Amino acid sequence: MTEEFHRIRRLPPYVFAEVNKAKASARARGEDIIDLGMGNPDTPTPSHIVQKLVETVADPRAHRYSVSRGIPGLRRALAGYYERRFNVGLDPETEVIATLGSKEGLANLAAAITSPGDTILVPNPSYPIHQFGFIIAGASVRSIPATPDEEMLRALERAVHHSVPKPTALIVNFPSNPTAYVADLDFYRELVAFARRHEIWIMSDLAYAEIYFGDRVPPSILEVPGAKDIAVEFTSLSKTYSMAGWRMGFAAGNPRLIAALTRIKSYLDYGAFTPIQVAAVAALSGPQDCVAEIRNIYRERRDVLIRGLHAAGWDVPSPEGSMFAWAPIPEKFREMGSVGFSKLLLKEAGVAVAPGLGFGEHGEGFVRIGLVENTQRLRQATRAIRHFMSAHNAAAPAPRRDPAVTDSVS
Structure with missing residues (x-):
């Protein structure tokens, strides 16, 4: 009775487990981890x-x-x-x-x-x-x-x-x-x-x-x-x-x-x-003003995140919807794959993201970044990413400004 059960055998190892384990270890050491990996809304229920x-x-x-x-x-x-x-x-x-x-x-x-x-x-x-x-x-x-x-x-x-x-x-x-x-x-x-x-x-x-x-x-x-x-x-x-x-x-x-x-x-x-x-x-x-308010919170966060990543030299498309940015791994780190890059970003920048491989084989080469922290924390995250990119000489030339990102957010 040592074989795995049939339905369990059809499930591959949980791709996110390695990053989650590294994240838990870092927090146990008292490190401040900015967790943008899980799509877990942080705003209060109306x-x-x-x-x-x-x-x-x-x-x-x-x-x-x-x-x-x-x-x-x-x-x-x-x-x-x-x-x-x-x-x-x-x-x-x-x-x-x-x-x-x-x-x-x-x-x-x-x-x-x-x-x-x-x-x-x-x-x-x-x-x-x-x-x-x-x-x-x-x-x-x-x-x-x-x-x-x-x-x-x-x-x-x-x-x-x-x-x-x-x-x-x-x-x-x-x-x-x-x-x-x-x-x-x-x-x-x-x-x-x-x-x-x-x-x-x-x-x-x-x-x-x-x-x-x-x-x-x-x-x-x-x-x-x-x-x-x-x-x-x-x-x-x-x-x-x-x-x-x-x-x-x-x-x-x-x-x-x-x-x-x-x-x-x-x-x-x-x-x-x-x-x-x-x-x-x-x-x-009931009242639906809260829906627009929540949407505007995510819009502001998107703008802060995308502008900060662009300033760091990481060219990430600005999402039109959802609470995520789908980010191509910078060229310098592409060979290590999405799991390896996610672990390195966590270790050196203190920022957790979700490896694209966890969403299917064609997600390899990307990471998912959640808009699940406030703008102050997102700015902190992009500053850390900027230092990370600079330390590895990985910053790409500054991309052309994305018109989807509004001018109202500094």
């Missing part, structure tokens, strides 16, 4: 949401088992959000389900619809659960390009014609974690047309719908006519309302997929704690 939680917790009836698919008021609130934000109508009874964060929903839907040996199409690089949720369920994953453009569409056509068996599902995630790519509605129209033509399910991860910085407001794939025939979309309150630890997410769209997820969840959980669900209603249906 007060009116917290107040609703506290108010509901005081009711003893709220401490009973809840409803696995979400209390009716919460499902109606999510449908109301889609109506206001995307002009998409949803039936709260058949087209909406609450999940314990979008990650749980994705993994359980994968388990519900996957047969061993199914082929699933997943962008590479991507958030780990996008591929490993299906790998755990017994599927085989075929990688496709992560860019929302013709390159991805051509790869999808090739995948249909050269995969055995034919793909059954496709995962997309825009604004993307980790790459920060943003898709437009025209791209989703082509994607929906492709999926309907080839009878392939689409699972869209829209967790960063409200974290965007330019004029391109991220759309929902469900805005495309006919999308609900083949698509389900996952959203989350984690980033929009700084509620990551509350674990409150949703799936919405195709009734058959929602029914499959509802059925499998009915065997696995009793839903989120009722006071959290009630507070989530307050988030979705």
Whole structure:
């Protein structure tokens, strides 16, 4: 009985473990580590949401088992959000389900619809659960390009014609974690047309719908006519309302997929704690000024980070959305790979980032930098990176100023 269990054998070693171990050791030695590696929001949850939680917790009836698919008021609130934000109508009874964060929903839907040996199409690089949720369920994953453009569409056509068996599902995630790519509605129209033509399910991860910085407001794939025939979309309150630890997410769209997820969840959980669900209603249906405020915080942080990295001689593209910058490893350090570079940056600059390899083999050559510290700490981080780059004679020529970074931030 020394062999690993079958499903565990299908999971590779956790790429982030080495960096996390080094980070923990540095902190144990008393070192000040600026942690930009994990996408963990540091801003407080808006007060009116917290107040609703506290108010509901005081009711003893709220401490009973809840409803696995979400209390009716919460499902109606999510449908109301889609109506206001995307002009998409949803039936709260058949087209909406609450999940314990979008990650749980994705993994359980994968388990519900996957047969061993199914082929699933997943962008590479991507958030780990996008591929490993299906790998755990017994599927085989075929990688496709992560860019929302013709390159991805051509790869999808090739995948249909050269995969055995034919793909059954496709995962997309825009604004993307980790790459920060943003898709437009025209791209989703082509994607929906492709999926309907080839009878392939689409699972869209829209967790960063409200974290965007330019004029391109991220759309929902469900805005495309006919999308609900083949698509389900996952959203989350984690980033929009700084509620990551509350674990409150949703799936919405195709009734058959929602029914499959509802059925499998009915065997696995009793839903989120009722006071959290009630507070989530307050988030979705209450004042929305906080959403713009949180977005502006991330915009300011993005500008500070990108300007500071450029000043250090590290040419990093300015993200249009999400709470991350997807940074190509400076040429001087490229041969050591993303894990080696992340460990060196942690050791010598005291800045933790996420190695791109952790998001798939095509993430190698990049690191993900989170906008998860205040502007003062980000300036401290970029100063440390500047000294690090200078010590290694690694600074590239100062890049041309990125117009996406505003002049208002010094």
